[in-house]
Amino acid sequence: MQQIVNFLIKYRNFLLFAFLLFLSLVFTIQSHSYHRSKFVNSANFLSGGIFTAIDNVSTYFDLKTHNEQLLAENSRLRQQLLNTRDSVSQKIDTSSFGTKFKITTAKVINNNYSHKDNFLTLKAGRDAGIKQDLGVITSKGIVGIVDKVSPGYATVMSILNSNSQINAKLKKSNHFGILVWKGGDPNLVDLIDVQSKAPVKQGDTIVTGGKSTIFPEGIGIGTIEQFALDPTENFYSIKVKLFNDMTNVGHVYVIENLDRKEIQTLEQETRDEQ
Amino acid sequence: MSNSIIRNTLRFIVLVLAQITLFNNIEFLGYINPYPYILFILLFPIGDNRALLLFSSFLLGLSIDMFTNSGGMHAAASVTVAYIRPWILQSIFGIAYEYNAVKISTAAYGERLLFISIMIFAHHLILFSLESFNFSDIIYILKKTLFSGVFTLTLCMLFITLFSFRRK
The missing domain is CATH 2.40.10.340 (Rod shape-determining protein MreC, domain 1)
Structure with missing residues (x-):
């Protein structure tokens, strides 16, 4: 017993350090996974x-x-409001x-x-x-x-x-993919897993797909900056230039x-x- | 003694506020931010309670984490550099450190620079490794450590020179 107490007193700084480091690593690992209970966040x-x-x-x-x-x-x-072709026939049902x-x-x-x-x-x-x-x-x-x-x-x-993964599609043809970000330029995101049959062209518009229940279909995301087939040649990975200036x-x-x-x-x- | 407590508490609050209001928003070249809040750990009185240093460094890092939504990265980096500080001091200042005669703000320029840069680069390396959490990004980690480290180092040396003038 005496030895245990002595050990604790002798290494108290190391034990405190190990405990605090462990705690912060737990917080860090939690922050790297999507929607885990996070104690340290700025919504307070x-x-x-x-x-x-x-x-x-x-x-x-x-x-x-x-x-x-x-x-x-x-x-x-x-x-949009003024150019609605016939305001009488297209009655807007406000209810x-x-x-x-x-x-x-x-x-x-x-x-x-x-x-x-x-x-x-x-x-x-x-x-x-x-x-x-x-x-x-x-x-x-x-x-x-x-x-x-x-x-x-x-x-x-x-x-x-x-950790962000958003369902997105080509506005023109409804071929869909997953919108991810790999770091770096805050104006460019990646659209991956787009079928190689999709008619991808530079400058085409990318919008949100209707497959997620989070965003309505057809919200603008950006335009195609450049694209390439992945090594298996089954999917495109596309660089998308965002409409939004995310820095402002x-x-x-x-x-x-x-x-x-x-x-x-x-x-x-x-x-x-x- | 109480003077030192007040001064360090004040330094803690001012550095956290400066970090979140000013230095986190610099975004030089898009991704380079300095982290001069580490000055608190650098300037913490030498020979004082080590447990207190560890604990206050943890709180310091955690407050920054709270404002940047980064989990516990700053806390982990701060606690680690606070823990290794005595050994770095000992290897740089040698015998003077053992007699408790070292003061960072009045130390010789070369020794001060060496001490601060080792601490800063250790801190930034841990911080950015935890941020990317992926060893395939090693080039990105090293690049960010180098650029942000130089930025932080410049600011830290500047602040120490500015604020220690009065006390000479």
């Missing part, structure tokens, strides 16, 4: 408050760009609005893009109806998926994150698919029966 009162304070100052620098983005979106929507998708706006208060796993922090959380796994977009294209939520704040797993994201829309639960329950039942 303290970091949210500090980020809001910083954002209150820095938001002025980007005000002009954000205003221009909003104007561009407004004019595009107005154009059906918002039954499939619910949209909430939020302000981005923190954004990184230089790491391998990047996150954004939103100044809107559970109280504003934001939940885990909702899609986040801007007027130009997709941004990411909601990761952790606290009463006042939420973190978003950016598409610039090595101000206001975002959070999209909730209200049918999601129903779809998932159904799929789960089908899987269980097999």
